[in-house]
Amino acid sequence: MLLPPSPRTVVSSLLVCAATLLAACSEKPDSGPIVASAIGAAPALVDPAKGQLDPSARVLLDSTAQGLVRFDAAGQIEPGIAERWSVIDNGTSYIFRLRDAEWPDGQAVTAAEVVRLLRRQLVPRSRNILAPFLTAIDEIVEMTPEVIEIRLKRPRPDLLKLFAQPELAIFRVAPSQSGSGPFRILAQRGPVARLRPAFDPSRAADDQAAEPSTDANVKLIGERAAMAIARFDAGLADVVLGGSFIDWPIVLETRIAPIARRFDPAAGLFGLAFNNRDGVLANAVNRAAIARSIDRAGFTAAISPEWESTVQLLPEQLDSAAPPALAAWTQASGPDDLSPRATIDAWRAANPGTITMRVALPPGPGATILYGYVAGALASLGIAAERVAPDAPADLRLIDEVAPYDSARWYVARACQPCGGVAQLAIEAAREADSPRLRSQQIAAADAALASDVAFIPIARPLRWSLVSPRLRSWTANSRAWHPLNHLRPDTN
Structure with a gap:
């Protein structure tokens, strides 16, 4: 029987293929325009009113609009x-x-x-x-x-x-x-968009800075992670943007210097939302048993020893009226408490039959590692796991998002996918609150209700990384994990 290749074998194969494709390239970014690889599809200007933007589309839109x-x-x-x-x-x-x-x-x-x-x-x-x-x-x-x-x-x-x-x-x-602006699209072909600084009408016509040097241009490439990493490893790119836990195992298979590997202290959510409340998942006790069974510390350490796990929804108190709530399942078990397996077996005794749980995850080696830990936890409870696409109907769905702003309401609203009625009412009341005090009280109530309801399984904070060459001295780690192309080096600010 043929065994599936290991994640490490897949990663190595991706890098070999990418390096082969790049071997004929001759462009060297030692000087001149920045070459930026954004992990994602070919960069395209997409109207945000029509839906979520691909990561490379976000970079292009931010750069030109x-x-x-x-x-x-x-x-x-x-x-x-x-x-x-x-x-x-x-x-x-x-x-x-x-x-x-x-x-x-x-x-x-x-x-x-x-x-x-x-x-x-x-x-x-x-x-x-x-x-x-x-x-x-x-x-x-x-x-x-x-x-x-x-x-x-x-x-x-x-x-x-x-x-x-x-x-x-x-x-x-x-x-x-x-x-x-701050850039205009000079030319675009396939996955490559060539950008130049936009003209500033406030400058005098005779101002020499009105026509920036071509060194201020940027070549933006949208491509798969393996290609972007291999391009940087070959010295053909100055920066790789948009890295997440999905792609980090690929970086570990390269010889890229540690000093070029940069992490952001990203604030946001990384965990599993319960998208289905039928059958075994109708009971909060059963959802808690599943949450307890996942070895979150083992998973984060398998991706990166520096990546810390968490069991709380909020990263800190933020604008909530109370410190982050902790679910009962995060506490040490008492002598009379059922084990997670015993909890599920008790439900199965009253509801005989096979239990299968669909887990929605993106493709990529990091997600494969996560699936291994989640599937292993479910197997320990006698539950079969099935991996499905991110947008497919699912019982558990990964949420891996950087918070767009610093309010605890964003966290509780995103974790409700769905959640119990008490939490939903508190989230809505926080949205409608006409004073900061009332808003913070309702956010605290929603956080506590979500913890009691076990609507979300916190695992960590989002892992966000970039690969950065020494010439980009202005790259700065930040909680938004956002790096505008016009702020990558002093002479392009």
Whole structure:
């Protein structure tokens, strides 16, 4: 009987194939434009109102269509199309003054068009992934040709961090898909987009900086992880962006120097949501037995010894009124407590038959390792595991996401996939809260309810990594795990 290849064999084969394809390449990035590989599909300008963006599409959109504000190299807010802003009326009004900016066709960016484009991302039919977290917005209005106001129903101190995300870039769908910079697409063919800095209309015509050197250009390549890693290993790329736990085992099979391997202290969720509440999963006690059985510390150590596991949903208290809640299953078992296997066997005695659980995971060696740990835990309970695609119907589904802003409400809302009625009511009450105090109380109630309900199995915080050459001195680790192409080295800021 033929045995399936081990993850290490698969990783090595991927690298050999990728290295062979790159062997004929002659481009050397020792000087000149940055060559950036983004793990994902070929970079394409995609309208965020139509759904979730591929990682390389996020990079391209952020590079060519800035929002009102942006993230800098450290993940902090900096001006985008808005040169300055103020917050008034107890945090319920944000007023933005736009700077001089223009579209690729030379037309000026106006407040009226910015208002229209932002409204488009927030209408009920929009599939923008940030829309559910922007329901506090009452209206967006043009005050003058250079000033817009965003009026809120309730104060939201984290609004700017949401508006800095690529999903809220000021993106023109028609007459052509485009933005106002900081880069323009010079040429695009297949998986390669060549970018050049956008012209700044505020500069004088005789300003030598108005025409940047070609060294400020960027060659952005969207490709599979094995190709991106092999390209960097061969010295044909300056940076690899968008790495996660899925691809990290591939890096470990290379000779890439440790100094080039960079990690972000990413804040977010990494764990398994219970997507089905039928049969054995209808009972919180059974869900807790499954959660207890997963060796999360063993899994994270198998990926990286530096990757720490966790058993709590919130990374810290954030804007919750209470410290992170801990589920009962995380505590030491008492002498009268049933073991996880005994718990499931008791349910099986009353409900005879085979139990099969579908686990939705992405492809890749890191996910294969995770599946091994999850399948092993289920097998110890007498449950058969079946691996399915990320978007397939499933009983357990991986959530691996970086938080777009620093509110505990994002964590409880994303962990509810679904969750019990008490948690759902608290999450909705937190969204509708008209004061920070009430909001924080409802968030704490939701966190406690999710822990009691066992709706989510925390495993770790998201693992995010980049490969960075020494010439990119401005690359900075940050909790957003976001690295704008115009902030990778001093001469491209």
